[in-house]
Amino acid sequence: MAQSKLIQTCKSKITNKKRIGSGSFGDVYKVSHTDWGEVALKEMKNFEKATDRDKRSLEKEATLLSSLRCKHIVLHYGIIKEPCSFGLVMELMHHGSVKQFLENYDVAWAMKVDMVHSIILGMNYLHTTAEIVHRDLKIENVLVNRRFQTKVSDFGLAIWNRCSTRYRKKSSYELIGTISHIAPESLEDINKKPTYEFDVYSFGITLWEFITMEVPFENAQNEAHMSQCVINGQRPSLDEVPDDCPKFLLKIMKDCWNGIPNERPTFCKLKEIVDKEILEYEKTGEVSKAMEDLHKQAREKTRGSQPEEPEEASSVDQITSGMSGVQVDDDIATDSDPINPSDNGDNHERDHRQLPSNVTSSLQETHESQEEVSSATSPKKSLKKYEPQYPEKIVTDRLLLDVSVKIQGEWKIVAGYLGIPQHEINGIAIDNASYGAQEQACQMLNKWHQRNGGEATHKALAKALNKAERNDIVKML
Numbered sequence: 001m002a003q004s005k006l007i008q009t010c011k012s013k014i015t016n017k018k019r020i021g022s023g024s025f026g027d028v029y030k031v032s033h034t035d036w037g038e039v040a041l042k043e044m045k046n047f048e049k050a051t052d053r054d055k056r057s058l059e060k061e062a063t064l065l066s067s068l069r070c071k072h073i074v075l076h077y078g079i080i081k082e083p084c085s086f087g088l089v090m091e092l093m094h095h096g097s098v099k100q101f102l103e104n105y106d107v108a109w110a111m112k113v114d115m116v117h118s119i120i121l122g123m124n125y126l127h128t129t130a131e132i133v134h135r136d137l138k139i140e141n142v143l144v145n146r147r148f149q150t151k152v153s154d155f156g157l158a159i160w161n162r163c164s165t166r167y168r169k170k171s172s173y174e175l176i177g178t179i180s181h182i183a184p185e186s187l188e189d190i191n192k193k194p195t196y197e198f199d200v201y202s203f204g205i206t207l208w209e210f211i212t213m214e215v216p217f218e219n220a221q222n223e224a225h226m227s228q229c230v231i232n233g234q235r236p237s238l239d240e241v242p243d244d245c246p247k248f249l250l251k252i253m254k255d256c257w258n259g260i261p262n263e264r265p266t267f268c269k270l271k272e273i274v275d276k277e278i279l280e281y282e283k284t285g286e287v288s289k290a291m292e293d294l295h296k297q298a299r300e301k302t303r304g305s306q307p308e309e310p311e312e313a314s315s316v317d318q319i320t321s322g323m324s325g326v327q328v329d330d331d332i333a334t335d336s337d338p339i340n341p342s343d344n345g346d347n348h349e350r351d352h353r354q355l356p357s358n359v360t361s362s363l364q365e366t367h368e369s370q371e372e373v374s375s376a377t378s379p380k381k382s383l384k385k386y387e388p389q390y391p392e393k394i395v396t397d398r399l400l401l402d403v404s405v406k407i408q409g410e411w412k413i414v415a416g417y418l419g420i421p422q423h424e425i426n427g428i429a430i431d432n433a434s435y436g437a438q439e440q441a442c443q444m445l446n447k448w449h450q451r452n453g454g455e456a457t458h459k460a461l462a463k464a465l466n467k468a469e470r471n472d473i474v475k476m477l
C-alpha cells in the first residue's frame with residue numbers, strides 16, 4: 001500500500017500527550033500534532049500482536065474514515081503508526097462524551113433537541129452518503145466539542161473493533177457493539193450482519209440514555225438475561241423519563257426500538273421530523289438562549305478556577321511580549337470554555353492553540369509597525385491602537401454576510417484573531433474549497449458566531465478586524 005500523508009510514522013510530531021479517556025479498545029489522549037494541531041489520539045491496546053494483514057486492513061479503514069466530511073461526525077485526520085503502536089487521530093472534542101457533558105452542564109430542552117438533531121444528521125450522513133453502518137451507536141460515542149456542537153464518533157470501525165477484540169480475546173458480543181444497544185434481530189441470529197435498521201434501534205436506546213441519563217437494563221442479571229428479555233420485547237423503563245421531556249422525542253425513541261426492523265424510521269425520516277421541531281425552538285429564540293446560557297455556565301466554571309485576563313489587553317501585545325510569538329492563550333482568543341471534564345482531575349489546564357503562520361507573521365508585522373504608526377501614511381491600514389467604541393450588541397447573520405463580502409481572501413487572518421484554531425481554519429478551507437473565498441469567510445464567521453453565542457458582539461468582531469488591519473470594514477459595524 002502506498003504510504004499516504006494520512007499515515008504518519010513520526011511520533012516526534014506529537015507533543016503534550018495527556019490521557020483524557022479510556023475505552024475497552026485503548027486509551028484516548030489529547031495531543032499537539034505539528035501538522036494537525038490539537039487533536040485526539042486513540043491508541044489501540046496490544047497492537048504488537050497485530051499481523052501484517054491486520055495492519056494493512058486497519059490502514060485501509062483509517063484512510064476511508066479520513067475521507068469523510070460532515071460537521072455532525074467526528075473528523076478523522078489519519079493514523080500514527082509505530083512498530084508497537086497504532087493510533088487513530090481524530091478531532092478533539094473538548095467536552096468528551098455527551099454523557100459527561102450533561103453531567104457537567106445544565107442543558108435546556110431546546111439545546112438537547114438541537115443535540116439530538118445533530119446526531120440524526122450525522123447518522124443520516126453515514127447511512128446515505130458514506131454508506132456506513134455505525135454498529136456501535138451509544139451515548140459514549142456521541143461527543144461534544146468546545147462550541148457545544150454534538151458529533152457522532154467511533155463509526156465504521158469494524159476492522160479496528162475486530163482486531164482489538166481478537167488481541168484481547170473478548171466475547172463475540174463486544175465484537176459488534178454494546179449488548180444493551182444490540183437490536184433483537186441480531187441477538188436472535190449470531191450470523192446476522194448489522195444493518196442500517198440495527199443503527200436505528202441503537203439510536204432509540206441512545207435516546208433513552210440521553211433523556212434519562214441512566215444506564216439501560218441496569219437490573220439485568222447478566223448478558224443472557226438481558227438479551228432474552230429484549231428478544232421478548234422488553235425495552236428500557238419509561239418510568240425514568242422526566243415529565244417535561246418533549247413528547248415527540250418519546251415517540252421517535254419508541255418508533256426506533258420497534259422489534260420489527262422494517263417498521264423503524266430511517267434517519268432521513270427522523271431528520272424530517274426533528275427539522276420541523278427544531279425550527280419551532282429556533283423561531284422562539286430558545287436555542288440561541290440555551291446556547292448563550294451554556295457559554296455563561298462555561299465562563300462561570302472557568303472563572304471559578306483561574307484568574308481572568310484584563311478585558312482590554314491586546315492579543316498583539318501579549319503574544320509578542322509574553323509567549324513565543326506563535327501560541328495564543330484561549331482566553332485571548334475569545335474562548336473561555338473549560339477543558340474536557342474527563343481530564344483526569346486536571347480539568348482546568350489551559351489550552352493552547354496555534355495561530356496560522358500567516359497570522360503569526362501578520363501579528364508580528366503589526367506589532368513592529370505600530371512603533372512607526374505616527375509617521376505612517378498608509379490610507380487603508382490605519383494602525384492606531386483600537387479604542388473600543390462598539391456596542392456589546394450580538395452580531396446578526398446579515399451583518400456577518402456583509403462582512404464576509406468585504407473580508408474575502410483575508411478571512412484566515414481574521415479567523416486567527418477571532419480565536420479559531422488552525423485545524424478548523426484548514427477544515428473550512430477544504431470543505432468549502434469549491435465555493436470561493438467569500439463563502440469560506442461566511443462559514444468562518446458563522447462558526448465564530450455559533451461558538452461564542454452571546455460573546456459574538458460587534459465589539460469583539462471590531463477588535464479582530466482592527467488587528468487584521470481592516471478598519472475599512474470596522475466602519476461598517
Ligand SMILES: Nc1ncnc2c1ncn2[C@@H]1O[C@H](COP(=O)(O)OP(=O)(O)OP(=O)(O)O)[C@@H](O)[C@H]1O
Nearest residue numbers: 021022023024028040090091092093096097140342
Ligand atoms: N475525539 C475525542 N475527543 C475528546 N475525547 C474523546 C474523543 N474520543 C474519545 N474521547 C474520550 O475518551 C473516552 C473513551 O472513549 P472510547 O471511544 O475509547 O471508549 P467508549 O466509547 O467510552 O467505550 P468503548 O469501550 O465501548 O469503546 C470517551 O468517553 C471520551 O471521554
Ligand SMILES: [Mg+2]
Nearest residue numbers: 023140141154
Ligand atoms: Mg467510543
